[in-house]
Amino acid sequence: MKTVTVNGRDYNWPKAPLVVICCDGSEPAYMETAMAAGLMPNLQRIIARGENRRGLSVIPSFTNPNNLSIVTGRPPAVHGICGNYLIDPATGQETMMNDPKWLRAPTIFEAFQKAGARVAVVTAKDKLRLLLGKGLVFDGTAVAFSSEKADRVTLAENGIADACGLAGMGVPDVYSAGLSEFVFAAGVRLLSGFKPDLMYLSTTDYVQHKYPPGSAGANSFYAMMDRYLGALDEGGAIVVIVADHGMKDKHLADGAPDVIYLQDLLDDAFGPGTTKVILPITDPYVVHHGALGSFATVYVYGPDVKEVMAEIALQPGIDVVVDRASGCARYELPPDRMGNVIVLSGGPAGTKVIGTSRARHDLSGLDAPLRSHGGLTEQEIPVIANRKFRNAPAQLRNFDAFALGCNHIVEN
Numbered sequence: 001m002k003t004v005t006v007n008g009r010d011y012n013w014p015k016a017p018l019v020v021i022c023c024d025g026s027e028p029a030y031m032e033t034a035m036a037a038g039l040m041p042n043l044q045r046i047i048a049r050g051e052n053r054r055g056l057s058v059i060p061s062f063t064n065p066n067n068l069s070i071v072t073g074r075p076p077a078v079h080g081i082c083g084n085y086l087i088d089p090a091t092g093q094e095t096m097m098n099d100p101k102w103l104r105a106p107t108i109f110e111a112f113q114k115a116g117a118r119v120a121v122v123t124a125k126d127k128l129r130l131l132l133g134k135g136l137v138f139d140g141t142a143v144a145f146s147s148e149k150a151d152r153v154t155l156a157e158n159g160i161a162d163a164c165g166l167a168g169m170g171v172p173d174v175y176s177a178g179l180s181e182f183v184f185a186a187g188v189r190l191l192s193g194f195k196p197d198l199m200y201l202s203t204t205d206y207v208q209h210k211y212p213p214g215s216a217g218a219n220s221f222y223a224m225m226d227r228y229l230g231a232l233d234e235g236g237a238i239v240v241i242v243a244d245h246g247m248k249d250k251h252l253a254d255g256a257p258d259v260i261y262l263q264d265l266l267d268d269a270f271g272p273g274t275t276k277v278i279l280p281i282t283d284p285y286v287v288h289h290g291a292l293g294s295f296a297t298v299y300v301y302g303p304d305v306k307e308v309m310a311e312i313a314l315q316p317g318i319d320v321v322v323d324r325a326s327g328c329a330r331y332e333l334p335p336d337r338m339g340n341v342i343v344l345s346g347g348p349a350g351t352k353v354i355g356t357s358r359a360r361h362d363l364s365g366l367d368a369p370l371r372s373h374g375g376l377t378e379q380e381i382p383v384i385a386n387r388k389f390r391n392a393p394a395q396l397r398n399f400d401a402f403a404l405g406c407n408h409i410v411e412n
C-alpha cells in the first residue's frame with residue numbers, strides 16, 4: 001500500500017476520494033439541534049452508517065491555527081501559525097500572520113501532490129487559501145481558490161480558470177452564508193469533474209458568530225450544508241467533517257459584550273508602554289466579532305513577569321495565566337511567536353473575552369449579541385464521518401481528520 005509521510009505522520013493512500021470539511025465555528029450543538037429539527041436528513045444518514053464523535057481543537061481556538069493544524073496534521077508548535085496577528089520576532093513590529101512565509105511545515109496536500117495525487121482546496125476567505133495552498137504546483141493536478149476572490153482566479157495561481165462557472169454562483173458578499181455555500185457548491189462539482197484524491201473544504205464562521213444553535217439563521221445554514229453533504233456522500237467520497245473550533249455566547253444578560261480590557265488594566269497597574277497585549281484573533285474582518293476572543297498573549301517590557309501574571313490572575317473571568325514556557329508546552333505553541341504571558345478567559349459562564357484598550361475596539365458593526373471563541377470553552381468540536389473508523393485514537397483532535405480518512409476507515 002502506498003504511504004505518504006508528512007511532518008512525521010504516515011498517511012495511507014485513501015481508498016476513495018477523501019473530502020475533509022472544516023465547518024468554521026461549528027460548535028457541536030449546531031448540527032445536533034438542526035438534526036433534531038429534521039433539517040439534516042443526509043447527515044443523519046451519514047452518521048447512521050459512519051461516525052459521530054467529538055474531538056478537540058488546538059488552543060488558541062481560532063481559525064488559522066486550527067486550519068493549519070488540520071492540513072499539516074500537527075499542532076502550531078510544528079507549523080508555526082498560532083493566530084492571525086503577532087509581533088514579528090525579527091522586527092519587533094506587530095504584523096498579520098497571513099503571509100505563507102510564516103508557515104513552517106509542509107501541508108498534507110503538498111506531500112500528496114508530490115507523491116502523484118490530485119488535490120483540491122477551497123476556502124471561504126482568501127487569506128486562508130494563501131496559507132493552505134503553499135507548496136502546491138498548478139500543473140493541472142492541483143486546484144486552490146477562495147470563494148471571496150473566485151472571480152479573480154487564474155490557471156497559474158489557482159489551477160482553475162473559471163471558479164464562478166464551476167460553482168454556478170457569483171462571488172458572494174464576504175459577510176454572508178453564501179460565502180460558505182460557494183465552497184460546498186464548488187466542492188461537489190470538483191469531486192465529479194476534477195476528481196481529486198484529496199479535497200479540503202473550509203468555510204467561514206460569519207453565521208456562527210451571529211446566530212446561536214437552533215436559531216433560524218443557524219438552521220437554514222445547516223439545512224443548506226446538508227444538501228451538499230448528501231451530494232458529496234452520493235459522489236462516492238470518504239467524507240470527514242470537523243470544525244476548527246466551537247463558538248459560545250460572549251455577552252452579558254443585557255446583550256452587552258462581556259469584555260475585560262486587558263491593556264487598559266495593565267496600563268493602570270504598571271504604566272503605559274510597559275506591556276503589550278496582542279490579540280491573535282485580530283484580522284481585517286472584524287465586523288462580526290470586534291476582534292474580541294478568549295485568548296491573548298502579553299509582552300512585558302520592564303515589569304516583573306510574575307507580577308504581571310498575578311495582576312491578570314486577579315481579574316474575574318480569567319481561566320488560565322501561564323508564562324511563555326509552560327503555556328507553549330501545555331498548548332503546543334511556538335515560543336518565538338508568543339509573548340511572555342499567555343492568557344485564556346471564559347469564567348464560570350464561559351462568556352468573558354479579552355480586549356486591548358476600550359478605545360481600540362470598534363463594536364459598531366456588532367448587530368447581534370457577541371459570540372466568539374479562542375478559549376478552552378470552544379475547544380470541543382464534532383468529528384463526523386460517513387464510514388466507520390477502525391483503531392482510531394480514543395481522544396480525537398481536529399488535526400487527525402486526514403489521518404482518520406486515510407488510515408482508519410473501514411471499507412463498506
Ligand code: ZN
Pocket residue numbers: 024025062063064205244245
Ligand atoms: Zn474559525
Ligand code: ZN
Pocket residue numbers: 025063205209289373
Ligand atoms: Zn471566528
